[in-house]
Amino acid sequence: MTGNRxxxxxxxxxxxxxxxxxxxxLKVPDGNVTxxxxxxxxxxxxxxxxxxxxxxxxxxxxxxxGTELSRIPTRRIAQAVGLLPQTPVPPEGITVAELVSRGRxxxxxxxxxxxxxDETAVARAxxxxxxxxxADRPVDELSGGQRQRVWIAMALAQETDVLLLDEPTxxxxxxxQVEVLDLVRQLNRERGRTVVAVLHDLNxxxxxxxxxxxxxxxxxxxxxxxxxxxxxxxxxxVFGLASVVxxxxxxxxxxxxxGPPRGAAPAERxxxxxxxxxxxxx
Ligand SMILES: Nc1ncnc2c1ncn2[C@@H]1O[C@H](COP(=O)(O)OP(=O)(O)OP(=O)(O)O)[C@@H](O)[C@H]1O
Ligand SMILES: [Mg+2]
Numbered sequence: 001m002t003g004n005r006x007x008x009x010x011x012x013x014x015x016x017x018x019x020x021x022x023x024x025x026l027k028v029p030d031g032n033v034t035x036x037x038x039x040x041x042x043x044x045x046x047x048x049x050x051x052x053x054x055x056x057x058x059x060x061x062x063x064x065x066g067t068e069l070s071r072i073p074t075r076r077i078a079q080a081v082g083l084l085p086q087t088p089v090p091p092e093g094i095t096v097a098e099l100v101s102r103g104r105x106x107x108x109x110x111x112x113x114x115x116x117x118d119e120t121a122v123a124r125a126x127x128x129x130x131x132x133x134x135a136d137r138p139v140d141e142l143s144g145g146q147r148q149r150v151w152i153a154m155a156l157a158q159e160t161d162v163l164l165l166d167e168p169t170x171x172x173x174x175x176x177q178v179e180v181l182d183l184v185r186q187l188n189r190e191r192g193r194t195v196v197a198v199l200h201d202l203n204x205x206x207x208x209x210x211x212x213x214x215x216x217x218x219x220x221x222x223x224x225x226x227x228x229x230x231x232x233x234x235x236x237x238v239f240g241l242a243s244v245v246x247x248x249x250x251x252x253x254x255x256x257x258x259g260p261p262r263g264a265a266p267a268e269r270x271x272x273x274x275x276x277x278x279x280x281x282x
Contacts, residue, residue, distance in 0.1 A: 002029045006162055010060030013046050020046045021218040031192045035205040038215035039239055044198045045086050045166050052083030052164050078106035082160040086167050088151050090139040096150050097135040100126055103157030125156035144171035165197040181208045206230045206253040214238050230254035
């Protein structure tokens with residue numbers, strides 16, 4: 001049976017007086033890849049930030065190993081949970097190697113600033129993300145995709161048991177998207193790391209997730225195995241999009257093809273003044 005080191009209970013998150021996430025309960029399955037999906041502005045990043053203690057709950061709590069995050073020293077959290085935000089901002093003028101090295105801060109001790117373990121972790125993280133050849137380049141001179149891989153390297157160098165990734169494939173071309181997702185899966189499978197990622201591509205979500213959480217307007221609408229969650233009904237409910245879900249020809253996972261089924265009435269897409277489902281007079 002899988003445990004749940006990271007959980008949210010009755011979690012309500014707000015910016016000033018605007019509630020974004022409302023009374024949400026979540027048990028993140030240990031050693032699994034959990035993918036959060038949902039429309040823009042439904043609260044995915046807000047939830048992820050709260051799971052990484054970047055945002056304080058208005059009500060309810062996030063618990064790590066049964067203790068509220070607010071009661072755990074920052075350093076202990078940083079040793080256990082790594083977070084890659086949706087749009088991280090690099091310190092001005094920092095080089096790739098320096099930025100990736102910052103991932104090691106939670107592991108450094110006052111009597112030893114830099115250890116062999118730090119060196120190895122940074123080198124490995126850069127190698128696995130294909131960023132080693134960028135080591136001496138300033139981060140702000142990189143392309144969007146290169147930069148994204150550097151941030152991923154930094155999160156990997158932190159070597160946490162739990163990794164929270166907010167849209168890690170943003171800016172990446174399709175080959176690098178697959179590479180990063182394969183890497184995430186590999187870390188999960190080899191090291192039993194728990195991953196929670198926000199992804200927009202439902203088909204990638206279905207392929208890489210063990211557990212999918214579908215959100216809408218600050219609430220969880222459905223969660224479970226991709227085959228149970230990714231259905232045409234759910235896509236309609238969550239995104240308001242008609243689609244056909246077929247088996248992915250490569251993996252057999254659900255594959256969402258937008259558009260109503262062939263031959264179906266083009267409901268909801270009716271031209272103004274025309275009744276949905278009727279044939280226009282010619
Ligand atoms: N720092 C902030 N201050 C005020 N409101 C915010 C802040 N960050 C997010 N919001 C609002 O909270 C809501 C949820 O935002 P959030 O970033 O969690 O959405 P999301 O699901 O991650 O969307 P996207 O898919 O576009 O990244 C939005 O209405 C957004 O405008
Ligand atoms: Mg977001």
